[in-house]
Amino acid sequence: MEQISGKLKPTRVRYGMLALIFVNVAINYLDRANLSVAAPALSKDLNLSTVELGLIFSAFGWAYAALQIPGGLLADRIGPRVLYAVCLITWSLATMGQGFVRGFASLFSLRLATGTFEAPSYPINNRVVTSWFPDNERASAIAMYVSGQFIGLAFLAPVLGTVQVYFGWKGLFIGTGLVGVVWGIIWYFLYRDPVDHPRVNTAELDYIEKGGGVIRAKTSTKAQATVWNWANLKQIFSNRTLWGVYIGQFSMNATLYFFLTWFPTYLVKYRGMGFIKTGYLSSIPFLAACAGLLISGFLSDKYVRQGTSVSVARKTPIIIGLLLSISIIGANYTDEPAMIIFFMSLAFFGIGMALISWVFVSILSPKNLIGLTGGVFNLMGNLASIVVPIVVGYLVKGGDFKPALIFIAAFGLIGACSYIFLVGKIERPMTALADSSEGKLVS
Template structure:
């Protein structure tokens, strides 16, 4: 604990940390601008393609199914080949898919574009977790994790502010094409600038700083047996199930908030754009503050796992408490205030969950465990828009939001009951079945 506090950050490491986080922030913002374009444009798309609420829910969820399923292999691939190449390839794929979304003419083609978007975006957060594990020592990873997580609410907040005007002025197709082109620019910058530490010749001082409080990572081929062994630990299942509940509730707002404000609270498109941005700006602050606070309590705690887990549980219970009034109050201002608190806490919970992955995982499987947790989360994210759209169509948004609160509560209990200690570095498995190159 004192090693990190007393040892200054080597100059080259500090520079790499700054560049890495800046690039992760930019790519994360573009990532969520691309995801959010469909949500912002949903009223225009429904009118253009003649879609029902249930069909819109299916379209909103198509991204999440492929994104969730790709989390399982992509975490191991990030640990195997490094975040530079995998995130660079992902940026190119998802930007092409986003551009294609502005060119489609049918419901089926739109679903296909969203599925490819999910495949391309899958490496973003496992790569970010690996970058943080590579460039920051164990007890100083909360703040950078909060920073890269803050890109998601910031991108979501910018989406309605920027894209509502574009959609109203030039049409929804232009919004997809413009954000896709932006992603291709970011891909070029990422590949040109970012370097994994393995590509550099670290000095002894730089290596000692990065390995303070952690087990040095042995750079070798990750085996399928070692990856599969993660599922034999209750901690893995607690994180998978817990993140399911957290992301489910968050994605109800992420995908349906503009539609909810338009359909249930009768706001105009432009007014909805500004109103929908406020909660996600709060989420941006939540991610930043949670990462910093997580580091503070972890440095004072005997157990990085318990301290980061408790932060996740507390924030998730707050999400539940403030979601319950949202569909029940008459005032739009009060409802938006409650939603803002929920999204603040949701992004705080997400930042703490990714920081928890770096504390629980063996040092050579950080991206793998983070991706498994994210897989569980985006199963929830895939179900949320479909279930919410169905319940809203047959009943209203009231039971839809209360159902989401119940799912998040169950997730908090899963974290509390199952995530208790770090997964051992060696599980007794042999590195015999290597992942393919």
């Protein structure tokens, strides 16, 4: 092995694992957003009202949000290699099934199934990054894998729009589902945890562990049995700082799920743009969000390395991003396509900046409760995936989209205020284990 000055040079296997997570996230969001691309034609073919369409948009969120805590349990107890492969293949099969639906009930049910099987994905992502990356690289790593949702959709949105035109919405669902099935098999053969990977050396393992990475994420049998004690749940739900982060996550997801659900319909039905043109124009805000995310992640880590307090380095980009997201309301005051896309892109750039928020799960959770904390965090944030599509469906049923954009913009202010006034000093708590015999929390 290569050595420098008598010392073993650390390998960089962690970046390969990050690349795998990036692809997982891209496919994950492709299967969330394909319905939004199909919606204008699908709603016409199936004779769906805006209220029914809003309910179908929300169906994914009902299952996904409800199963975040169980998903965190699975992430803590089952290795990412097996669990992610199973999730990828099952949610992709549910996606393929959407190409054969004939009405509201069957489509709603399959969207529920997609949300169910995707539920463990982000707790797994967080576990992988917490295992493979030290603290001073973690925001950058999170920014890189979360960017998969934006880069994938930005570059594939025109492709999806073209598939929609030539193969219809049925072909769109079947094709995107097939991609996920194939990748699930590839993931299983390529991914390993740090201590199990054949190409990682001890120098890289030491670098990760000394920097705060949890390379031995597997807990003992006794710890696994007690992680889900009520005392641990109480600890997670009673922390004011975490509540500030939860509210902030709900707020940024409100805008995110507008783009993942109603945005293409807004451009086609309410702004009169064609399917292919919409595919290209809708990619611009996703690229802007990706830019915001990467800038935020790398700057945040840079400030941490320079000695800036964790609170300032992690919170500042999120607060600025949430305030920028309010600019979505500007689209209400112009009819120019270029200006509409500008305001949408600026708002989504802000949300991209704010989406490094997953770093707080790694920072604030006790080391043995990372899956639980990640599950609760994603549960609270993804309640927006239920609320926003339904409320927007009701707000636009009269044919006016302006109230819906005001509704979305309000969450930017709410989220910024939450980080300013509720989220205090950022620090990792002591490891907590619940004693199963006495039901007490001990450190």
